[in-house]
Amino acid sequence: MTQFAQRAVTWSENWRRFRKNKAALIGGLIVLAVVITAIIAPVISPYNPDDVVAGRLQPPSNKFWFGTDGIGRDCLSRVVWGSRTALMVGLGASLISVIVGVAFGSIAGYYGGIIDDAMMRICEILLVIPSFFLYILIVSIFRVRGPEYIAVLLALTGWTELAKIVRVDFFSLKEREFTKAAIGLGASDIHIIFRYLLPNDLAPIIVVATMNIAGFIIMEAALSFIGLGDPTACSWGIMLSQGRQYIGYAWWLATFPGLATFITAVGFNFLGDGLRDSLDPRLRGTI
Amino acid sequence: MTEEGEKLLSIKDLKTHFFTERGVVKAVDGINLEIGKGKILGLVGESGSGKTVTALSIVRLVSYPGKILNGYILFQNENLLEKNEREMRHIRGNRISMIFQDPMSCLNPVFTVGDQVAEAIRLHQDIPRSEIEQSVVNIFEKVGIPDAKKRLKEHPHKFSGGMRQRVMIAMALSCHPDLLIADEPTTNLDVTIQLQILNLMRKIKRDFKTSILLITHDLGVIAEMADHVAVMYAGKIMEYSDVVEVFSNPLHPYTKALLESVPRLDVETRRLRVIPGTVPELLNPPDGCRFSPRCAYTREVCRKEVPPLIEIKRGHSVACLRMNDIDTERGDNNV
DSSP: OHHHHHHTOOHHHHHHHHHHOHHHHHHHHHHHHHHHHHHTHHHHOSSOTTSBOSSTTOOSOSSSTTOBOTTSBBHHHHHHHHHHHHHHHHHHHHHHHHHHHHHHHHHHHHHOHHHHHHHHHHHHHHHHSOHHHHHHHHHHHHOOOSHHHHHHHHHHHHHHHHHHHHHHHHHHHTTSHHHHHHHHTTOOHHHIIIIIITGGGHHHHHHHHHHHHHHHHHHHHHHHHTTOSOTTSOOHHHHHHHHHTTTTTOTHHHHHHHHHHHHHHHHHHHHHHHHHHHHOTTTTTOO | OOOSSOEEEEEEEEEEEEEETTEEEEEEEEEEEEEETTOEEEEEOOTTSSHHHHHHHHTTOOOTTEEEEEEEEEETTEEGGGOOHHHHHHHBTTTEEEEOSOTTTSSOTTSOHHHHHHHHHHHHOOOOHHHHHHHHHHHHHHTTOTTHHHHTTSOGGGSOHHHHHHHHHHHHHTTOOSEEEEESTTTTSOHHHHHHHHHHHHHHHHHHOOEEEEEESOHHHHHHHOSEEEEEETTEEEEEEEHHHHHHSOOSHHHHHHHHTSOOSSSOOSSOOOOSSOOOOTTSOOSSSTTGGGOTTOOHHHHHSOOOOEEEETTEEEOOTTTTTTTTSOOOOOO
């Protein structure tokens, strides 16, 4: 019964708790800033990110705040536009992994038995393959490069954690009295899953999905850095990788995209942490 | 087991066993029950006597590793044990509804109570969306939730235990079921609220002609509510009769012992009697009569033969081999 009382806290209560958490609020503001930057990128970026606007390797100045790169493009504009790629990969991969993971976990967790066994083995197979090598393998076989492909690629293995979480939560939720009562009233399987199990499992799904975004953004940067991204795209990872060769005498090339990646990842992590602290019933009362 | 009036439900020789790793648990082991139209049957027994399993068997919600092995459950002349899952789903909540012991956890915390009652209605009835709110308000008023229009927009955590039980009853009644199974509906409520809920159930029985299977271990509730009583012990029915008969003329030693262990205001006693021992573990039920290890009147024969449920008087059945002797003999508590 106490467990139930904890679960029954409303979203307005969650919001109040979230607001009190400084780190979460900062994370939320960073995420908001990145999202706004990405949306209004054409407005705020001083130059077209693909245009050669000055001599190569100009240090940061009043005209070019973040300097210019190896072929004379404005770094600030490229960092601003890079937020679009980062968000597209991060949000896209997270969205796909939520859809796949939740569907997979729901079916395994609700039906249990042999279905669950089979599905979990598939999950484990994906988990034991080192995902980085899998990415390299797939990119080199299919020669797919763009950020949208990277999003799909990252989601390919990224959904397993969510599937496991949803599955385990379903095991316990389907034994709860309100589920049993609904079955007693003649509710169908689909009905039970969508009205009783999933809505009660939203909090952990949201938390994990948010935390995953940070991981996906870093992963995209890493993949681009080792040369698996689209070299013509405006991506922080690619900027890092291209800046590497000039690191000795043009520090700004790698520094600004690196900072952008770092701050965005920290933002999503703080946000995820804050969400967990305010949504997770097991932690409630400890803060 | 004959009674006046029409039968709504009759259970014959129902066996529900649980196949656990440690062995077979005979939770319900060959019981017969009948519920008349518009009547309340009280099913009493200690914890673990198989009352809830009986209820779950009726709606076919016994979960793994439990299995209904034998018997039939005749509901409005249809055998529920022959129905497939889809047909059962149509019966559950529509023709047979259940309410449970713990109203605090029986409502979905993420939706408003109005939503949930509306959903219960929509599961079985084709009511247009525009009219559904009105029907929810009507049901709320029927089960005595004040300020229904406002309260149906609130989430369950804003409701007290008694109010939640009313919501549960509202959901259970939303499709006017013929049979309401109430599994300890008042156990977790305080006494004044208990009385209100019991009165509500009586009103439901009267207004809707709903039959009720009332499961409880509270003999006081049974005396207040039931028309007939079945006393269950260790998966078997020990005594079955109408309520007056059971309380005034109990014949089974177990029923007698149960009644003696209820505190009474009108009789002065220093100590309440208790029944020695505990309900037997159903993995290894005692041979013969299942009550024999705890019974004050046990003889050799009780440990060997299983007593059949015999109708000794019109509408009064008892499962005891020695019921004719024990009136003349004092129990000697040979446990």
